Amino acid sequence: MFKLNKETAVGLFVLVGLIAITYMSIKLGNVQLFTDRYYSVHANFSDISGLKINAPVQMYGVDIGYVKTISLDQDKGMASVTMMIDRQVRLTDDAIVGVKTSGLIGDKFLKIAPGGLGDPIEDGGSIFDTNPAIDLEDLISKFAFGKV
Amino acid sequence: MAEKAQGGVFFLALPGRAFGRVLSELGGTFLFFLQAVALMFAGWGQFAKTVRQVYFIGVQSVTVIALIGLFTGMVMGMQLYYALSVFGADGFLGTGVALSMVRELAPVLTAIMLTGRAGSAMTAEIGVMRISEQIDALTIMDINPMRYLVAPKMAACLISFPILTAFFNLIALWGGWLTGVKLLGANEGVYWSRVQGSLDWSDIEGGFIKSLVFAVLVCTICCFEGYNTHTRSGHAGPEGVSQSTTSAVVKSCVVVLAADYILTSLLW
Numbered sequence: 001m002f003k004l005n006k007e008t009a010v011g012l013f014v015l016v017g018l019i020a021i022t023y024m025s026i027k028l029g030n031v032q033l034f035t036d037r038y039y040s041v042h043a044n045f046s047d048i049s050g051l052k053i054n055a056p057v058q059m060y061g062v063d064i065g066y067v068k069t070i071s072l073d074q075d076k077g078m079a080s081v082t083m084m085i086d087r088q089v090r091l092t093d094d095a096i097v098g099v100k101t102s103g104l105i106g107d108k109f110l111k112i113a114p115g116g117l118g119d120p121i122e123d124g125g126s127i128f129d130t131n132p133a134i135d136l137e138d139l140i141s142k143f144a145f146g147k148v
Numbered sequence: 149m150a151e152k153a154q155g156g157v158f159f160l161a162l163p164g165r166a167f168g169r170v171l172s173e174l175g176g177t178f179l180f181f182l183q184a185v186a187l188m189f190a191g192w193g194q195f196a197k198t199v200r201q202v203y204f205i206g207v208q209s210v211t212v213i214a215l216i217g218l219f220t221g222m223v224m225g226m227q228l229y230y231a232l233s234v235f236g237a238d239g240f241l242g243t244g245v246a247l248s249m250v251r252e253l254a255p256v257l258t259a260i261m262l263t264g265r266a267g268s269a270m271t272a273e274i275g276v277m278r279i280s281e282q283i284d285a286l287t288i289m290d291i292n293p294m295r296y297l298v299a300p301k302m303a304a305c306l307i308s309f310p311i312l313t314a315f316f317n318l319i320a321l322w323g324g325w326l327t328g329v330k331l332l333g334a335n336e337g338v339y340w341s342r343v344q345g346s347l348d349w350s351d352i353e354g355g356f357i358k359s360l361v362f363a364v365l366v367c368t369i370c371c372f373e374g375y376n377t378h379t380r381s382g383h384a385g386p387e388g389v390s391q392s393t394t395s396a397v398v399k400s401c402v403v404v405l406a407a408d409y410i411l412t413s414l415l416w
Contacts, residue, residue, distance in 0.1 A: 006203045013207045017311025021356070024314055028246075029349040054348075 038065060038084035039123035043097050047132035048079045050108040051099055057083050057110045064089045067110065083110065091127070094118030098131030108133060180298075180375070181368040187292065187299035194300055201304030205266040209312060216261055217316040220253055221245065221323025228324075229332045238334045242342030245324035250347060250355045251416070254316040256408050258309065259362035263400040267370035270301055271396040274374030275389035283375070298371045302364075309363035310356050317355070354415040361411060362404050369403060370396045 065085040094115030373396035
């Protein structure tokens with residue numbers, strides 16, 4: 001009968017341990033080993049309150065990418081967002097991207113409404129038509145003071 | 149002029165003898181740690197000894213870590229489900245279980261379990277060797293007892309702690325799923341996607357940094373207590389070893405929890 005000796009047991013322990021650590025790091029830690037699966041697309045928003053880096057980008061409710069960077073473009077007076085979009089998803093430059101809210105707690109994500117007639121967007125291209133985040137307080141105050 | 153005799157450091161004697169003892173023990177522990185780390189790679193003979201220690205500290209602890217992980221995860225799944233479903237937010241069960249496990253509970257509970265299982269045994273083993281003068285015998289045979297006894301244990305701790313923490317994490321996440329989803333009926337897809345979505349690389353990295361720091365702390369304190377059991381005042385022989393073992397376990401647990409607080413505030 002096969003008897004597990006100490007050295008084999010330790011080897012097995014370390015091997016399984018390394019697999020567990022790798023699994024945790026890559027699968028649970030969302031480490032992107034193969035970033036060439038994605039191409040980058042820029043968009044400028046007038047307001048992105050609550051949007052976080054790594055927030056999902058969706059089309060028809062399907063995740064197609066994530067938010068890579070968020071920065072401030074003071075010359076234009078806009079918030080500049082870089083998205084990483086799955087290479088399998090084709091976008092055209094007449095697409096519209098908006099900041100939406102999911103759930104009661106209000107996690108923000110980006111929703112792309114695809115165009116159809118525009119030119120395809122290459123890596124590093126831009127979407128020009130954007131909808132800013134809806135500010136609930138703003139809406140309520142407009143309603144309360146009768147500016148609707 | 150006793151102060152003069154000690155040179156420039158006479159101000160250290162001002163708070164009293166007890167403070168001086170604490171200080172010298174602190175310094176001794178630190179030097180002990182440095183020596184152990186320096187000797188970890190001293191020659192090929194270390195490898196075989198480290199493998200034996202990994203077997204004792206790591207392999208033989210898998211069962212107990214798996215059990216603790218499973219029940220911690222199950223309790224967490226149950227408690228969080230009850231707390232969150234009051235607000236209709238049971239979708240966040242996965243987030244709660246994943247973050248509390250990976251950041252805090254897995255490294256800390258693993259370290260405390262290993263203190264009880266392996267740390268106490270290390271203190272007792274080295275302590276008995278000390279009082280039966282086997283350590284002196286090693287020195288006489290020109291075998292560095294630090295290299296022979298302590299360094300392989302340190303290496304084995306540094307290997308075993310992160311691996312066991314990873315096991316703990318995965319089993320606890322599964323335990324949370326068991327109670328939260330299977331028993332109480334939270335949404336399965338939401339649970340796993342929240343687990344995955346809420347964890348960043350920084351959480352997982354932080355958890356492993358914690359487990360490595362705990363490995364160093366537990367191993368250093370437990371080996372140091374055993375190694376210096378003969379200097380313990382008032383208790384000699386077997387009684388001293390038992391006292392050393394007790395104080396090693398207590399000190400390790402306190403230091404692990406204190407270090408956990410400091411690391412948490414530094415890392416996140």
